[in-house]
Amino acid sequence: MTVTTTTLNLPIIDISSPDRVSTANSIRQACVEYGFFYLVNHGVEEDFMKQAFEESAKFFSLPIEHKIKLNRKEYRGYTPLYAEKLDPSSLSKGDPKESYYIGSLEDATSASLNQWPSEELVPNWRPTMESLFWRILSAGKKLLSLIALSLNLDEDFFSKKPEAFLRLLRYSGELGSCAASAHSDYGLVTLLITNGVPGLQICKEKLKQPQVWEDVSHVEGGIIVNIGDMMERWTNCVYQSTLHRVVPTGKERYSVAFYMDPPTDCVVECFESCCSESSPPRFPPIRSGDYFSERFKLIYGSERDLKWSNESKN
Ligand SMILES: O=C(O)CCC(=O)C(=O)O
Ligand SMILES: [Fe+2]
DSSP states (O other): OEEEOOOOOOOEEETTOSOHHHHHHHHHHHHHHTSEEEEESOSOOHHHHHHHHHHHHHHHTSOHHHHHTTBOBTTBEEEOTTSOOSSTTOOSSSOSEEEEEEEOSSSHHHHHTOOOOOTTTSTTHHHHHHHHHHHHHHHHHHHHHHHHHHTTSOTTTTTSSOEEEEEEEEEOOOSSSOSEEEEOOSSSEEEEEEOSOOOEEEESOTTSSSEEEEEOOOOTTOEEEEEOHHHHHHTTTSSOOOEEEEOOOSSOEEEEEEEEEOOTTOEEOOOGGGOOSSSOOSSOOEEHHHHHHHHHHHHSOHHHHHHHHHHHHO
16 A cells, blocks of 8 residues: 655755765765755756757657667667566556666777667767766766765765666656656666656655655756665665655656666675674675676566567567
8 A cells, every 4th residue: 555645855965065075964864864865056957958858759759660679788778668667566567668778988898889779860869868978977976976975985986987877768658557666776876857747756664564655846957866775785774775666647758867886896795884783784795787687687577578579570
């Protein structure tokens, strides 16, 4: 059983403030209390975002035959409607959303695995998305260095070589099951930009029953940040990876999620500053790449992906 209450007032963090120590303290408080907050003055301009959403809409409006040719490979490319079920325990046929993954452009090998729609179909699409990647990456790295500061770590602890994935999302708006079913994100942090159509909700206490879901309102020009499971494990749950979902409102909705994760070979093990005799580590050390493969297997059965691509060819 779920109950929805009122809209939340999440903390707003000004990432451009010269007082980094006080910003880091505010971030710490936000990560402990909510695992969610807004970033402002982050350098990703609203006009640019408007253009990026327009380009995103152009791709998703293409006929399915074009989109399916770019079906997700090596975690990059298109995922069709219902291909993903973020809550594997949900009884729905899958989440009513489409998405497009773009892997890191920082590293040449990763960049070469990306798939791009042709210039003829969507002119100017690739340069817009590449620019979007670099802009959000820059905001994300500033944020990661402040998060490191908030945990008394070297400022470049997380930002040296994070894995980054940009994901464009379109929710059909179809009423009924959740547009993105309940989940927590897997990595360090996610930076999320929406086109202002509501739907995002969080559940602060994931173990409490009945679950209480609260609306995350839109802050004009703000980026929504949420903490992921790798950060939760590293901090022994001092920083929370909060359960969230997107509920349908009958309106088409666009968003851009930017996931920042530890490098795949990184072993994530509780920080000493986050455990003690009375609060021992809650999770064993884990290689980041192993953790991700397990989680991805749960949300995308490989047969499901195959079934979809075959159906679309018929
Ligand atoms: O689109 C949204 O508002 C949320 C997306 C999300 O939670 C995700 O992609 O992990
Ligand atoms: Fe998420």
